[in-house]
Amino acid sequence: MILLRALLGEVLRERRQELGMTLREVSADARVSLGYISEIERGQKEASSECLGAISGAVDLPLSELMSRLSDAIAEEESQSTAEVESRAVVAELPRETRAAVVSDVAA
Amino acid sequence: MILLRALLGEVLRERRQELGMTLREVSADARVSLGYISEIERGQKEASSECLGAISGAVDLPLSELMSRLSDAIAEEESQSTAEVESRAVVAELPRETRAAVVSDVAA
Numbered sequence: 001m002i003l004l005r006a007l008l009g010e011v012l013r014e015r016r017q018e019l020g021m022t023l024r025e026v027s028a029d030a031r032v033s034l035g036y037i038s039e040i041e042r043g044q045k046e047a048s049s050e051c052l053g054a055i056s057g058a059v060d061l062p063l064s065e066l067m068s069r070l071s072d073a074i075a076e077e078e079s080q081s082t083a084e085v086e087s088r089a090v091v092a093e094l095p096r097e098t099r100a101a102v103v104s105d106v107a108a
Numbered sequence: 109m110i111l112l113r114a115l116l117g118e119v120l121r122e123r124r125q126e127l128g129m130t131l132r133e134v135s136a137d138a139r140v141s142l143g144y145i146s147e148i149e150r151g152q153k154e155a156s157s158e159c160l161g162a163i164s165g166a167v168d169l170p171l172s173e174l175m176s177r178l179s180d181a182i183a184e185e186e187s188q189s190t191a192e193v194e195s196r197a198v199v200a201e202l203p204r205e206t207r208a209a210v211v212s213d214v215a216a
């Protein structure tokens with residue numbers, strides 16, 4: 001299952017690094033505690049709407065653009081999950097010996 | 109300030125109504141309590157990532173598409189806020205008497 005907060009954290013970290021900002025700087029600009037921002041970036045805490053608004057201001061990215069980047073990041077994960085499910089389905093239809101060979105190849 | 113949860117609630121409600129589903133049906137499919145879903149739709153509670161994943165499945169909308177719709181809804185609010193700020197700036201530069209007339213016109 002795709003976890004929104006994990007991908008949101010990645011998008012926020014990427015944006016911060018694009019700007020060359022430190023966590024401490026974002027924390028000061030957004031007036032959000034360093035610990036909280038750090039947990040959000042690591043996908044360990046949900047960000048409240050107020051907090052996300054403040055962070056989006058601090059990293060100079062409109063909320064709409066933040067959500068658009070998040071949507072792209074999720075779409076990428078979704079297509080990977082689909083590819084995994086599809087390749088598992090293909091493998092499942094192979095004759096037993098070939099299947100074993102493919103599975104051991106993939107595992108190698 | 110644009111509140112993410114308010115717009116998320118609107119997007120979710122629109123999607124549910126597109127499908128002609130009741131809150132009770134979404135609640136049962138998503139295995140999320142009726143009260144919680146109802147509060148999320150009204151923008152009164154933040155939705156956890158797990159909960160959003162479950163709701164997105166129940167209303168048959170990939171998370172990426174949900175975030176994309178949310179991004180569009182926010183962009184619309186952002187352009188309205190910008191227009192408001194700009195028109196306020198224009199009004200502020202008018203001579204005092206014209207300004208008073210415009211403000212009372214807008215308030216009417």
